[in-house]
Amino acid sequence: MSKESLNRIRAVSSKELKEILRSPLFLLLAHFVPIALFLVFGFGLSLDVENIPTALLDMDRTQASRELINGLVKTKYFRLQEEGTDNHQLINLLKRGKIRLAIIIPPQFRKRLYQDRASPIQVLIDGTYPYRGLVIKNYVAAYLTSFNLKLTRDWLNRRGMTSLNLQPIELETRFLYNPSLVSSYALVPGLLVVILMMNPAIMAALAIVKEKDYGTIYTIYSSPITRWEFLLGKVIPYYGLNFINVLVLFLLSIILFQVPFKGSLALLLLGSVIYIFTTTGMGLVVSAFTRSMVAAQIVTIIITIIPSFLYSGLLMPVSNLGRAGEIEAHLFPAMYYMKIVQGTYSKVIGLKEMGTNYLVVLAYGVALFCLGLVLFKKREG
Amino acid sequence: MATLAVEVTGLKKAYRKAEAVKGISLTVEEGEIFGLIGPDGAGKSSVMKILAGVLSYDQGKVKVLGREYPKGAEGVKKDLAFMPQGIGLNLYMDLSVRENIEFFAHLRSIPPSTRDKRARRLLEATGLAPFEERLVRHLSGGMQQKLGLCCALISHPRLLILDEPTTGVDPLSRREFWDLLFDFVEEGMTVIMSTSYMDEAERCHRIAFMIDGTIIFQGDPQGLTGPGDHLEQVFFRILERERPQTFHLILPATLPSQRGNKGPAVVVENLSKWFDSFKAVDSLSFTIEKGEIFGLLGPNGAGKTTAIKSMVGLLEPTEGEITIAGLNRKTRLSTIKHHIGYMSQKFSLYRDLTVSENMELYATLYGLTGGELRERRAWVLKIADLAGQEKMLVRDIPLGVKQRLALGCSLLHFPQVLFLDEPTSGVDPQVRKHFWEIITLLSQERDLTFLVTTHHLVEAEYCCRLALMNQGRLVALGSPQELRERVIAEKGEMLELLASPQREALKIIKSMGYQVYPLGRSLRLWSKGVSLDRMKERLARRGVAVEIKGEAQVSMEDVFIHFMEQNTHV
Missing domain, CATH: 3.30.70.870 (Elongation Factor G (Translational Gtpase), domain 3)
Structure with missing residues (x-):
């Protein structure tokens, strides 16, 4: 690289940096927006099903029915919202979304129980979201199993059979990587994948299209600066800004969201730097096709947010996406960076296991930058 | 024979289906100022961009500074500079004067010592030296254009391409602009420029007259004018012949005359407007009589637009009293607005609406309906020469027609007083003439009152009286003839x-x-x-x-x- 071209790159970069620092709106976009998104999604996006609003119609009103319900609403999974008076009212509450679960205990619940007959209870579950409905059903079923077990034990105790083992096979589960199965431990780091895809891409696209929108692009077009010098000089300041974002988001994740970080920080940062380079490249490609800042922004949001949310493995594992989804996921760099994030936050694996992911993200970056370079013309139509 | 800086043969350029340049040929000799003139939409900007290597073309041979385009274009760029059309468009608004110059120098690899020496000369010649650290967005339009020229000249280019560099620039700044340009031409630089000022075109060594994508004259401007003739008049004659206009200079039948109304149309007393610590308008006072065409003149940043915005109620004056058609601040603003019309510097039309949708929007805003609306709309269509084209999108109609349509829209509700802020900026002489014919007719026949700002001082002659503003203050007031006599008394013939x-x-x-x-x-x-x-x-x-x-x-x-x-x- 000649000294002249180095100087030109430096001139473009320092000009860009000055413009950014003098434009409060742009700084807001650069730093405030990603942090705000991180907070909103970090607090708001949770896949844990807890605190299910529950209504109860207890037509038995005996100690036994009380006991059954008290045990249920004592757990963190259910919250007693209403005590109903009739079936009709419960249906109404479900319809309006006030409750997700209704439990109906028929009259003579206790009586049947003590006559050693099966004593049915009915639950109505809001099945609007199948996943949530299924989880609620499993919670209720698990609770009833343990309640039945307790009833059996009491019955046996009363007959003096205390030594009988009612659970000859015992299940001992250990969840690796996220022992307490807190969904935020998986989601919060995953948000890095989304935000670090969207933000650098938008900023890079805006940086180039801004010059087209204002007309300063003619200054560049009509000067001897080469295409790669201009594009490189243009995006360098944004690498810096986005690296700051990486650090801020990382600190927020471990301090504010208390996500345990177990792996190597160096490996996470290396992966993030490469990922920023790649997603910036996406912005460059978008800037080649768009002429106004609004268009650039909308196009970039669409092409970054969908793959990073749906095809990165953020909400569900890529292998559960179905065949078409899985292929698509492999076509976007988000999935590979997600593996780096998971590998460093919770799995504690090293370059040996994740090396391919780094290389794939880097290859994407190089390819996108080259594509951006080819598509950028120093002249109009 | 002089060497050729530019050689173009059979150049063609089309945008989608519209042919903008239809096979033109031209040559520019090294060391000359070559002017490209012609009406709006003639294809001048396309030619300039092609020569600067920033626009592709469909056909033809283009050779600039000895290199064949399109291959050689990148090689030429170190030797040329280009200023696109539009004030301050090539500058970075958030950088200071000095930082802009430095950036341009860096792009062309000018060593800092050379750059600083040249920058000092350029900034001093243009009077920008005291503003070196000021951000470009805080410079007036005239200053921005002068800075644009400085930035273009910092590399001492062999070829300078300027697309309407002086449009919207005040006369004082224009003179400084030309002085600097001449200095560099003397040192051997070649200039290609387009302009809507005919006196500037007369100053060029050679000109090309472009119309509808073709060149109809090329050579010494005197070859076009003949003795005792001005280019401005020649321009009209050619256009009337080549592009006859069918617009109708008529008055709407129901437009009431304002003659009966007593009292002055506008009274401004001691108007001041501060922006933070900056006094944009300073104790301005004048009275405009009914039926007058009143010109408000001044360099860029003199406070004209601020004064107009205060008068039409877009800005709250810091001090002073404004009375329009007998109504003052105590009257509800919405009442006053029925009596005034306003056409701003920027287009007041919606580009993505059709001609008739734009008119309907204006009419609805002022509560016009039924027969009233139909009659006035028909009138606007006639003066704008748009009858039968109501369904066209505004962005697809030529600039000059757009300006007449905007004028028509601001007249739809029959206001007594019209405020026109630079209505003819960037518009070719033919359109300007028609525009003024409409204004003059309305003033003479129906006693409508106009307040107009303009940088085309030829137009000042159409005004009954002029107010000259500078740095927020009124510096002269009188009819064109009175002001002229005052100057002659001081400076001689x-x-x-x-x-x-x-x-x-x-x-x-x-x-x-x-x-x-x-x-x-x-x-x-x-x-x-x-x-x-x-x-x-x-x-x-x-x-x-x-x-x-x-x-x-x-x-x-x-x-x-x-x-x-x-x-x-x-």
Whole structure:
């Protein structure tokens, strides 16, 4: 690289940096927006099903029915919202979304129980979201199993059979990587994948299209600066800004969201730097096709947010996406960076296991930058 | 024979289906100022962009500074500079004057020591030196254009391409702009420029007249004008022949005359407007009589737009009283708005709506319906020459027609007073003429009152009275003739000289302390205190031939510059 071209790159970069620092709106976009998104999604996006609003119609009103319900609403999974008076009212509450679960205990619940007959209870579950409905059903079923077990034990105790083992096979589960199965431990780091895809891409696209929108692009077009010098000089300041974002988001994740970080920080940062380079490249490609800042922004949001949310493995594992989804996921760099994030936050694996992911993200970056370079013309139509 | 800087043959360029350039050929010699003139939409900007290597083309041979396009375009770029059309468009608004110059120099690898030396000269010549650290967004339009030129010149390019560099620039700044340009041409630079000012075109060594994508004349501007003729008139004649306009100069039948109304149309008393610590308008007072066309003139940043916005109620004045059609601040703003019309510098039309949708929008805003609306709409369509084209999108109609449509829309509700802020900026002479014909008719026949700002000082002659503003203050008020007489009383009559070589003569005469400036081919000299004999002798000694053609008309531009120079405080 000649000294002249180095100087030109430096001139473009320092000009860009000055413009950014003098434009409060742009700084807001650069730093405030990603942090705000991180907070909103970090607090708001949770896949844990807890605190299910529950209504109860207890037509038995005996100690036994009380006991059954008290045990249920004592757990963190259910919250007693209403005590109903009739079936009709419960249906109404479900319809309006006030409750997700209704439990109906028929009259003579206790009586049947003590006559050693099966004593049915009915639950109505809001099945609007199948996943949530299924989880609620499993919670209720698990609770009833343990309640039945307790009833059996009491019955046996009363007959003096205390030594009988009612659970000859015992299940001992250990969840690796996220022992307490807190969904935020998986989601919060995953948000890095989304935000670090969207933000650098938008900023890079805006940086180039801004010059087209204002007309300063003619200054560049009509000067001897080469295409790669201009594009490189243009995006360098944004690498810096986005690296700051990486650090801020990382600190927020471990301090504010208390996500345990177990792996190597160096490996996470290396992966993030490469990922920023790649997603910036996406912005460059978008800037080649768009002429106004609004268009650039909308196009970039669409092409970054969908793959990073749906095809990165953020909400569900890529292998559960179905065949078409899985292929698509492999076509976007988000999935590979997600593996780096998971590998460093919770799995504690090293370059040996994740090396391919780094290389794939880097290859994407190089390819996108080259594509951006080819598509950028120093002249109009 | 001189070497050719630019050689173009059979150049064609189309945007989608519209052919913008239809096979033109032209040559520009090295060291000359080549002017490209013609009406709006003639294809001038496309030609300029192609020559600057920033626009592709479909057909033809383009050779610039010895290199064939499109392959050679990148190789030429270190030797050329290009200023696109539009004020400050090539500058970075958030960088300071100095930072912009430095950026341009870096792009062309000019070493810092050379750059600083050149920058000092350029900034001093343009009067920008005191503003070196100011951000471009805080400069007036005239200053931005001068800075744009400085940035283009920092690399001492062999070829400079300027697309309407002086549109929207005040006359004082224009003169400084041209002085600097001439200095560099003397040093061997070639200039290709387009302009809507015909006096600038007359100053070019050669011009090409473009219309509808073809060149109909190319050569010495005198070849087009003939003796005693001005390019502005020739421009009209050619256009009337080539592009006959069918617009109808008529009045709407129901438009009431304002003659019966008593009292002045506008009274401004002691108007001041502060922006933070900056006083944009400073104790402005004047009265506009009913039926007057009142011109508000001043350099960029003089406070004209601020004053107008205060009058129409878009800005709250800091001090002072404004009375329009007998209504003042105590009247509800919505009532006043029924009596005034406003056409802003930027387009007041929606580009993505059709012609008739735009009119309907205006009409609805003012509560017009039914027969009233139909009649007025038909009238606007006639003066804008748009009958039968109501369904066209506004962005697809030519600039000049757009301006007449905007004027028509601001007249739909039959206001008593119209405020027009630079309605003719960037518009070609033919359109400007028609525009003024409409205004004059409305003022004379129906006593509508107009307040107009403009940088085309030729247009100031159409005004009944003029107010000259500078740095927020009123510096002169009177009819064009009164102001002219005041200047003549101070500076003497204006003499027209023909001298060769012109630049040499200019320098010598200036060095004698006389006030002289070039206009087209000739020189203009203020005669008060001038000894013609001494001057002739001095010129003869230096080998400069001079001929005194006699007294020349003092133009409104001369008047303007006189009052600005007298009343500028740094």
